[in-house]
Amino acid sequence: DGGITQSPKYLFRKEGQNVTLSCEQNLNHDAMYWYRQDPGQGLRLIYYSQIVNDFQKGDIAEGYSVSREKKESFPLTVTSAQKNPTAFYLCASRTSTGNTGELFFGEGSRLTVL
Amino acid sequence: AQKITQTQPGMFVQEKEAVTLDCTYDTSDQSYGLFWYKQPSSGEMIFLIYQGSYDEQNATEGRYSLNFQKARKSANLVISASQLGDSAMYFCAMRPLPLDDYKLSFGAGTTVTVRA
DSSP: OOOEEEEOSEEEEOTTOOEEEEEEEOSOOSEEEEEEEOTTSOEEEEEEEEETTEEEEOTTOTTEEEOOSBTTBOOEEEOTTOSOOOEEEEEEEEOSSSSSOOOEEOOOEEEEEO | OOEEEOOOSEEEEETTSOEEEOOEEEOOOSSEEEEEEEEOTTOOOEEEEEEETTOSSOOEETTEEEEEETTTTEEEEEEOSOOGGGOEEEEEEEEETTTOGGGOEEOOOEEEEEEO
16 A cells, blocks of 8 residues: 555654654655654644755754655654754655645654653 | 644544534735644544635535635634544644645644544
């Protein structure tokens, strides 16, 4: 079945460590996104990519990095520079055709910094 | 700048009854799209329904309907005949048209609990 796969589902990290969250999609979508979700808040955009080898910062990009070497993959690295990384991270993708532009989401990765 | 407001942090509804989730928005864009997503406890966000600001008729998708009142900048979601599986968090979102990836904004969400 087509969809978006995020891994790992749960991740624990010590302070000062970098961690990479995986996001893979087989929907043949051009655009991919990373969002952060904190309790009681809506989703906030970290990074997005509309085509391979290109990506843009969202509202809260500081302390994060991404790459888009393949259409199917958009990994997110949470660096030690991110001051409050404990959160739920959601990856999404969107087709470039159609006029609604709804996002398709993965099941998320929950990161806890110990 | 865009802003989405969902004023109901949590709601309880009896099974088989209808429930209305409020969403108001503020934007200076002339054309925009409105979305509702469902987030069950598994964490995945599921697209439910879309309404374009240019659409004169309210959108419907099965048991979901969007009560769009453009002058009031309101886009409430109505879930009819609630089921236990409807228990989840619901998010209202908006983006300007033509599509601008950067400007998709989400509300804080409303938690719905369906009681048997």
